[in-house]
Amino acid sequence: MKKIAILGSTGSIGTQTLDVISQHPQDLSVAALAAGSNIVLLEQQIRQYHPLIAAVWDAKKAAELKIAVSDLDVKIVSGMEGMIEAVTLPEADIVVTAVVGMIGIRPTMEAIKAGKDIALANKETLVTAGHLIMQMAKDYHVQILPVDSEHSAIFQSLKGEHASGIRRILLTASGGPFRGKTLDELADVRVEDALKHPNWSMGHKITIDSATMVNKGLEVIEAKWLFGVDLDQIQVVVHPQSVIHSAVEFQDHAVIAQLGTPDMRLPIQYALFYPERKPLQSEALDLFKLHTMTFEEPDLGTFRGLALAYEAARRGGSMPTALNAANEKAVAMFLDRKIRFLDIPEIISECMAAHQWIDHPSLEDILETEQWTYRYIESRW
Ligand SMILES: NC(=O)C1=CN([C@@H]2O[C@H](COP(=O)(O)OP(=O)(O)OC[C@H]3O[C@@H](n4cnc5c(N)ncnc54)[C@H](OP(=O)(O)O)[C@@H]3O)[C@@H](O)[C@H]2O)C=CC1
Ligand SMILES: CC(=O)[C@@H](O)[C@H](O)COP(=O)(O)O
Ligand SMILES: [Mn+2]
Numbered sequence: 001m002k003k004i005a006i007l008g009s010t011g012s013i014g015t016q017t018l019d020v021i022s023q024h025p026q027d028l029s030v031a032a033l034a035a036g037s038n039i040v041l042l043e044q045q046i047r048q049y050h051p052l053i054a055a056v057w058d059a060k061k062a063a064e065l066k067i068a069v070s071d072l073d074v075k076i077v078s079g080m081e082g083m084i085e086a087v088t089l090p091e092a093d094i095v096v097t098a099v100v101g102m103i104g105i106r107p108t109m110e111a112i113k114a115g116k117d118i119a120l121a122n123k124e125t126l127v128t129a130g131h132l133i134m135q136m137a138k139d140y141h142v143q144i145l146p147v148d149s150e151h152s153a154i155f156q157s158l159k160g161e162h163a164s165g166i167r168r169i170l171l172t173a174s175g176g177p178f179r180g181k182t183l184d185e186l187a188d189v190r191v192e193d194a195l196k197h198p199n200w201s202m203g204h205k206i207t208i209d210s211a212t213m214v215n216k217g218l219e220v221i222e223a224k225w226l227f228g229v230d231l232d233q234i235q236v237v238v239h240p241q242s243v244i245h246s247a248v249e250f251q252d253h254a255v256i257a258q259l260g261t262p263d264m265r266l267p268i269q270y271a272l273f274y275p276e277r278k279p280l281q282s283e284a285l286d287l288f289k290l291h292t293m294t295f296e297e298p299d300l301g302t303f304r305g306l307a308l309a310y311e312a313a314r315r316g317g318s319m320p321t322a323l324n325a326a327n328e329k330a331v332a333m334f335l336d337r338k339i340r341f342l343d344i345p346e347i348i349s350e351c352m353a354a355h356q357w358i359d360h361p362s363l364e365d366i367l368e369t370e371q372w373t374y375r376y377i378e379s380r381w
Helices: 012-023 039-049 059-068 079-087 102-113 123-139 149-158 204-212 214-227 265-273 304-315 319-335 343-354 363-380
Strands: 002-007 028-035 053-056 075-078 094-097 117-120 144-146 166-173 234-238 244-250 255-259
Touching: 002 012, 002 079, 002 102, 002 265, 012 028, 012 039, 012 094, 012 265, 028 039, 028 079, 039 053, 039 059, 053 059, 053 079, 059 075, 075 079, 079 102, 094 102, 094 265, 102 117, 102 123, 102 319, 102 363, 117 123, 117 265, 123 144, 123 214, 123 319, 123 363, 144 149, 144 214, 144 265, 149 166, 149 214, 149 244, 149 255, 149 265, 166 214, 204 214, 204 319, 204 343, 214 234, 214 304, 214 319, 214 343, 304 319, 304 343, 319 343, 319 363, 343 363
Parallel strands: 002 028, 002 094, 028 053, 053 075, 094 117, 117 144, 166 234
Antiparallel strands: 166 244, 244 255
């Protein structure tokens, strides 16, 4: 029986992880759950999956939850210390990092130090602290198993082959809801329009990232860390049908891809059972219904966020943190209707230009860069 801790159990990836666990009651069980503030759903999850511990970020909500589940044998904790206690629980074998944003860095690092394998959905952690996380994973002999659909597809296509065999990674992108639009057409788009992803149902933050294509930029950086390739070996290919989840071109020009319907339960399950494959109750791909698959080059002029991510990745050091922190803040402001859609790349660009670059940032440098970026945005917008 593999025991799982889920950081971000009430979100899109978290709830789909619980669905996978429900499909395999003989093999998988829940050791720990952690969420932000949705204690109504978290209580239901506690009653259904019986974790030993549940963490809530918000201390007041944690106190309310403690009373609500006082009939059960579950420890309720809160804040960052609570998150860390949940993911380092001795009984847990693997941690699914399904929290959104760079708040996931510290719990992920502590889980690695406690010897837990990581099923990594939280891409912001690798984008900002990839150099620290990948080294720690080596030092503590833990596996970082990708959950992000493209990275799982690359991982599945590689089948353990060494990075030296890779000629190129073909990282597919849907292009988001605004594919083919001009900058003029994007000037007045509404939050509702940006939240209409053509293929995937996901949390709000990543859905906006898909609309700006910053998501693809974050994924380029994530792929660099996960697979140890150079940036110029990663080619973004716009594939609006989201059926090819990504591919690897090898030195002999063979291209191996993973295809499927857009359903995150497959990459989640693959990470939880790796290297085994298990059955999954989900919709199978029907190529006759699909008819066509198409491919385009990304429009870096219109989707400036992707170009900025390449720039941040090339500069390295603390620049991806400046990009990511600026994006997290700007997306939150857009969702709050405080800025317009095209202000998102503008804010990222201004933060990157003003950022005091650090070559090999420590955890403290990364967290300080995050705070500086938030303060800088608050002082200007
Ligand atoms: N959704 C998807 O299909 C995919 C997601 N990803 C990545 O996975 C991560 C999660 O995405 P997604 O599931 O869509 O996001 P959601 O917004 O749906 O869920 C986020 C989760 O994080 C929790 N959370 C938020 N803030 C805190 C906090 N301070 N402390 C503890 N928990 C917190 C939320 O809790 P609460 O609701 O209680 O506030 C919720 O459980 C992101 O990094 C995303 O980029 C990658 C590929 C695909
Ligand atoms: C499901 C998943 O992994 C998302 O990251 C998804 O890929 C977003 O789609 P695009 O960023 O390609 O629009
Ligand atoms: Mn993805």
